[in-house]
Amino acid sequence: MTSTLAGTVSIVTGAASGIGRATALALAAEGAAVALVDRDGAALDTVAAVIGAQAHAITCDLADLAAVPGIVAQALERFGRVDHLVNCAGITGTAGTVLAVDLDSWDEVYAVNLKAPLLLMQHVANHMVARGGGGRIVNVSSSSAFRARLSQIAYGSSKAALVQLTRSAAAELGPHDINVNAVAPGLTKSAITARLGDDDALTALVTGDGTLANLLGRVSEPEDVAAVIVFLCAPASRQITGQTIHTSAGAVV
Numbered sequence: 001m002t003s004t005l006a007g008t009v010s011i012v013t014g015a016a017s018g019i020g021r022a023t024a025l026a027l028a029a030e031g032a033a034v035a036l037v038d039r040d041g042a043a044l045d046t047v048a049a050v051i052g053a054q055a056h057a058i059t060c061d062l063a064d065l066a067a068v069p070g071i072v073a074q075a076l077e078r079f080g081r082v083d084h085l086v087n088c089a090g091i092t093g094t095a096g097t098v099l100a101v102d103l104d105s106w107d108e109v110y111a112v113n114l115k116a117p118l119l120l121m122q123h124v125a126n127h128m129v130a131r132g133g134g135g136r137i138v139n140v141s142s143s144s145a146f147r148a149r150l151s152q153i154a155y156g157s158s159k160a161a162l163v164q165l166t167r168s169a170a171a172e173l174g175p176h177d178i179n180v181n182a183v184a185p186g187l188t189k190s191a192i193t194a195r196l197g198d199d200d201a202l203t204a205l206v207t208g209d210g211t212l213a214n215l216l217g218r219v220s221e222p223e224d225v226a227a228v229i230v231f232l233c234a235p236a237s238r239q240i241t242g243q244t245i246h247t248s249a250g251a252v253v
């Protein structure tokens with residue numbers, strides 16, 4: 001086991017599944033203690049059990065924004081500090097199109113994909129500033145923030161807003177030595193994409209000429225995205241801030 005992140009503490013949302021789960025495991029493998037956040041308590045406990053003593057599971061629904069201060073407080077109570085925040089939990093919703101938008105779904109997508117990340121950044125960054133600065137924040141956006149797709153208006157626009165929020169936060173928090181970056185995955189195997197079909201169906205989507213196509217003709221594994229997130233939490237990326245790293249195999253070029 002390597003230990004680039006030994007002695008550090010991470011909060012990872014959406015840690016019960018997919019990219020968040022892979023990120024939590026990868027951060028722990030680098031030596032970080034990890035506060036795992038998700039609404040799926042049973043799956044979260046399974047991930048915590050795989051990681052062991054350096055994991056702390058926090059089951060909560062991020063659509064309930066009042067829960068956010070308690071997440072950071074629990075992580076601090078358990079581990080004493082927070083060095084990395086990874087805002088990974090996200091939903092696509094069913095908001096539909098401009099001509100037939102469901103505003104209730106729109107509001108839920110924006111709560112989970114944008115407002116919860118904002119409030120988590122606020123509470124974590126206040127802690128980082130209070131202890132003298134230093135820290136990393138990584139927001140999980142999407143290639144959908146950069147490409148037009150039918151029926152994705154709430155999801156795509158919330159992820160685009162998250163990119164700009166990342167830039168604004170990087171400008172505000174840079175003087176406190178807090179790096180804020182985003183990753184923009186393309187089609188990645190997870191619970192979200194399982195509903196699109198099996199591996200062959202997903203490969204057909206990235207090798208065609210549709211809006212999910214990418215230059216390498218490969219579907220991403222959650223670990224492909226997790227590796228970039230870990231890099232953005234590691235000392236080697238200390239001069240990178242305000243950026244969105246596309247992990248989509250060239251879906252957006």
Ligand SMILES: NC(=O)c1ccc[n+]([C@@H]2O[C@H](COP(=O)([O-])OP(=O)(O)OC[C@H]3O[C@@H](n4cnc5c(N)ncnc54)[C@H](O)[C@@H]3O)[C@@H](O)[C@H]2O)c1
Pocket residue numbers: 013014015016017018019020037038039040060061062063088089090091112140141142143144184185186187188189190191192193222
């Ligand atoms: N899979 C892809 O192709 C893809 C592409 C681009 C971006 N993304 C983004 O990556 C992130 C992770 O998605 P994934 O593909 O791993 O999907 P996933 O469904 O496997 O994981 C998402 C996790 O977030 C949790 N979550 C959702 N809403 C929540 C809430 N209200 N409160 C607490 N937890 C909640 C879910 O329980 C789940 O464990 C999301 O932000 C998603 O938008 C995914």
